[in-house]
Amino acid sequence: MTDLPSLIEALADRGVRFIVVGGVAGIAHGAARTTFDVDCVYDRSPENVSRLVEALSPFHPCLREAPAGLPFRFDVATLRAGLNFTLDTSAGPIDLLGEVPGGGDHDRLLPHTIEIEVFGRRCRVVSLRRLIELKRAAGRPKDFEAIAELEALEEERGAG
Amino acid sequence: MAPSPPPRPEDRSSEGDSIAEIIELYKRDVDRTLLRDRLKRTPEQRLIDLMRMQRLAEEVARAGRRARDAEGSPHRRPAP
Numbered sequence: 722m723t724d725l726p727s728l729i730e731a732l733a734d735r736g737v738r739f740i741v742v743g744g745v746a747g748i749a750h751g752a753a754r755t756t757f758d759v760d761c762v763y764d765r766s767p768e769n770v771s772r773l774v775e776a777l778s779p780f781h782p783c784l785r786e787a788p789a790g791l792p793f794r795f796d797v798a799t800l801r802a803g804l805n806f807t808l809d810t811s812a813g814p815i816d817l818l819g820e821v822p823g824g825g826d827h828d829r830l831l832p833h834t835i836e837i838e839v840f841g842r843r844c845r846v847v848s849l850r851r852l853i854e855l856k857r858a859a860g861r862p863k864d865f866e867a868i869a870e871l872e873a874l875e876e877e878r879g880a881g
Numbered sequence: 882m883a884p885s886p887p888p889r890p891e892d893r894s895s896e897g898d899s900i901a902e903i904i905e906l907y908k909r910d911v912d913r914t915l916l917r918d919r920l921k922r923t924p925e926q927r928l929i930d931l932m933r934m935q936r937l938a939e940e941v942a943r944a945g946r947r948a949r950d951a952e953g954s955p956h957r958r959p960a961p
Contacts, residue, residue, distance in 0.1 A: 722935040725928050748931050751919040753912070755934045839925040846924075857900075865900070869907030870916070877916050 723759055723813030726840040728780070731812075733842035735776040738764035740834050741846045742821060742855065747867065749837060750849045751874050754867060758807075758814035762847075764827040765819050770800045773817070780810035823858020824851065849875055 725745070732739055740763075741749065744756025763773055774797050782795040785807045793799070800806070804819035824830045824847070833851035836843050847855065853871045856864045919927060 722932055722939060725932060745928070745931070748927050749924040751916060751922075751927060753915040753919050755931060755938065757935060757938075837924045839928055860900070865903050866907045869904045870911050872904065873908055873911040873913060874916050874920075877913060877920060 723757065723815075725759065725813075727812045728759060728777075728810075728815065729840055729842050729844055731776040731779070732761075732773070733844055735772045737772045737776050738766075738769045738827060739773070739845070740827060740830050741844060742818070742824070742830075742852065743816070744867075746846045746852050747849075747871055747874075749839070749846050750852070750871075751878070752867070752870055754870065758816055760816045760818060762818045762821055762824070762827050762830055765801075765804075767797070767801070771797050774800060777808075777810060777815070780812045782806075782808040782810045782815070785809045785814060821855055821859075824855045849878070 739761040741759065742762055743758075743760030744752075744754060745759050747754060748756065763769065774795060778795060784791065784793050787793065795808075800817070806817045808815050808817065820826045821830070824833075830847060830851070831845070833848050834845040835848055837846050849871060853868060853875065856868045856871070922930070
């Protein structure tokens with residue numbers, strides 16, 4: 722199970738700039754689906770990467786499904802050298818994304834977000850409209866059903 | 882084998898149309914009563930529900946593994 726309160730608390734309390742996207746964002750908007758990881762677009766500025774490392778290190782991040790023995794250090798140098806990381810942590814799986822197809826990086830996505838309050842913390846979630854656009858841009862057949870649900874959700878919210 | 886030519890703009894457009902059609906088909910089967918119910922809840926309540934569902938899914942997966950292990954166990958009693 723993903724320990725969302727612990728992850729959000731750790732990230733928010735360290736002032737990490739991140740945007741929740743993907744399945745968890747859809748669920749926060751009202752989608753009736755289940756997902757097993759948290760997708761976050763993070764700001765890649767050196768100070769933010771440093772805060773991100775500080776926030777997540779207590780959860781002992783490691784690469785998900787990496788071959789045994791593959792060396793991995795969750796530190797600023799590693800995050801700065803890469804872009805997207807699929808991680809397992811003691812609080813559950815988390816994907817750290819430097820960019821998303823169709824949405825760009827953190828700063829480009831920021832105007833298309835809303836702020837929500839969950840577990841006593843404020844965090845940014847991609848807007849429902851942008852989430853639909855991101856999933857359409859990804860063009861993955863596995864997302865078609867989710868897009869249909871998100872569009873129905875948008876219609877229901879408009880009708881409400 | 883010769884490499885396939887890059888898609889023409891009109892091909893991409895028809896691909897987009899067919900994806901839109903698929904999504905419209907899926908949309909017919911969306912349970913909107915469930916969505917209306919979700920919309921009555923706060924974002925935090927929705928995330929708590931997600932964690933409950935994850936826990937349930939993990940428990941079911943564990944039970945399935947136990948059942949499979951028991952089936953393959955040499956100590957399993959033979960079927961009558």
